[in-house]
Amino acid sequence: MQLQVKMNADGSSGGGGNGRPQSSEHQSSSLFSSLVKRLTRNSEAFRELGLLIFIVLLAAIFQIRNPKFLSVANIKDLLANTAILSILAVGMMMVIITRGIDLSIGSTMALSGMVTSLTVSANPDISPFLSLAQGMAIGLAAGLVIGVLVAYFKILPIIATLGLMNILRGLTYLISKGKWVSAYQMSAGFKNLSTGTTFGINNLILFVIGIYILYTYFINQTRTGRYIYAVGSSPETAELIGIKRKRIILLVYALMGLLAGLAGVLWVSKFASAQGDTAVGYEMNVIAATVLGGVSVAGGRGKVSGILLGSILFGILANALPLINISPFWQQFIQGLVILAAIISNVLLQRRNDRLTLKKRVI
């Protein structure tokens, strides 16, 4: 709590100082002025701090309304619920960075979850890791199809994924023949994937940590990872300097599919039930968390740390609304408003940033 209060104080004064750019005379400590400078120069750090403040404020409000909110049990619950969302947000971030969008992930999750759970119910002895591999293979296949359609056949991402969304959802119903796979049909090992613990930590959280380390490295430290930003920032230039744009786009959708397939298995294992309408509309949650985390829908911008914060914020919203007695029917409305507010504030921040850049050029 001590730490949070400190952050809050720092942040709010930092945000305030931000309104009057480049006026550092009357700031007392050099550390503080350098922080302000850094913030005015760097809108992404600014917005991440803003997100963090917002998360702390929100947590404080919820804590006052319901003292159970910051209990260990609820925090564990919250993190486990946010895990799948944050895994998918990584994939969505890469897609959105290349100026795309993927509406099919909810259906991909349903298909991968349904097929793996049907396999498990037919062969209870199958290793859970094999199930994971199976789910990921299904997701990868779906992602590859979308990637090929978008990259090589020049179909708009929204059209291709809207089509695939319905095809995959229909396939899920066809394969399951409209039936559910319930908890008793799943092996203990399979259910353990999401609900079990390793070294005292929930498996889901371990998955998140692993994936985030892997993707942070991939996106920031590898050449291909940087190419994703280049392609999103300026497709023409990327192509001119010899980046294989189409391959990057294919890769991005394939990785999104891979993660969606993985998430589908985790989802079904977590809720111990696979249904035809598993994760309907979940793509909107993921898009919300992603844009909330500062990924620009104009492409080329977004950071792993940002979407982690975005996912946590969105997870808190989803987790806390029932706790403070807000009807679940408000959820979709609030989710929509959050997306809208996030994309608009992204634009406004960007405009402000561009203005500041221009100002710097004034002689």
Add this chain to the structure above:
Amino acid sequence: MEKTSIDINKPRGLHQYQWEIFLIVLFLAVNVVNSFLSPYYLTLDTFVSTPMNFLDKAFLVLPMTMIIILGNIDVSVGSIVALSSVLMAVSYNAGLPMPLAMVLALVVGTTCGFINGFLQIKFKELSATIITLSTMTVFRGIAYVILEDRSAGKFPSWFSFLAWGYIGKIPFILIVFALTAIVFAVLLHRTRFGRMVYAVGSNRTACEYSGIRTDRIILGVSMLAGLMAGFTALFLTSRMGSTRPNVALNYELDAIAMTVLGGISTNGGKGRITGPLISIFLIGFLNYGLGLRNVSAQVLLIILGFLLILSVLVQNFTDRPASISPKKLSAPTHRSDAGDGSDIHENSAQGG
């Protein structure tokens, strides 16, 4: 047909209507198959009455044609239908006279369309896709907030005339749709406004430089889309007799699929309204025929998804010139280029 730059490079005469002819052949094929499925199929009655099952969503196709010609996509229309329908039912149940409630539905639809358009012209950095994706969630969210998991209805008996009534031997909805379609055809192909829609769709920047008020065009088309969603809400609610927040789910998919199948290129700036008009009936009768065979709704989803992707695929292959144009990288044409290069650098500098 028209003397415009868009048509200059096109072959004249029947060739110009290749896509429509292809659709008509498909339509005939569907009907031949259907008539084998049911001995009672081939009657005049079938052709006059079947459209009652799908014409409500056809109203969405008309403005969607304009939106796609503009080079945009609107995925919020289904949610606008749901919101208009729910508000109409709730306000009627709260004591508003039915005719006023119906007007309210149209006003609500138009307002939602206005919001879509307003956001698009105020925040040009954002693509229409992402804006309508978020308003889609907001609008349907409001419908859920209002009605939760209940349904609303108990409309006066005359209200069902909208969807089920006949004038003479012709369904009322068919007449209304035909009139609306004529209005849209004239608007798109015979007015200044229509020409501007094509112009903005071909090259928005050039239009702005030549003094066309592109904002007004975009706002106008968005409001038309909202108004038509209001129409759909009226006829859909009348057909079902009651409403819930989850009505008109996936209607945007139907509308987009019908429009794209009708030969409207998603690259913008191209296409005639005749294609979508045929494809409305093509998909409608296809669904009807599959219903005759007891094919489940899920299979229909799959078929619709395939049709959507296939028709864009075919277009992209026949449409070579358009796909080379800079439009293909369309979405953020308004994004400032200042600092683009440094961004990559910035990101890599503080990545993590």
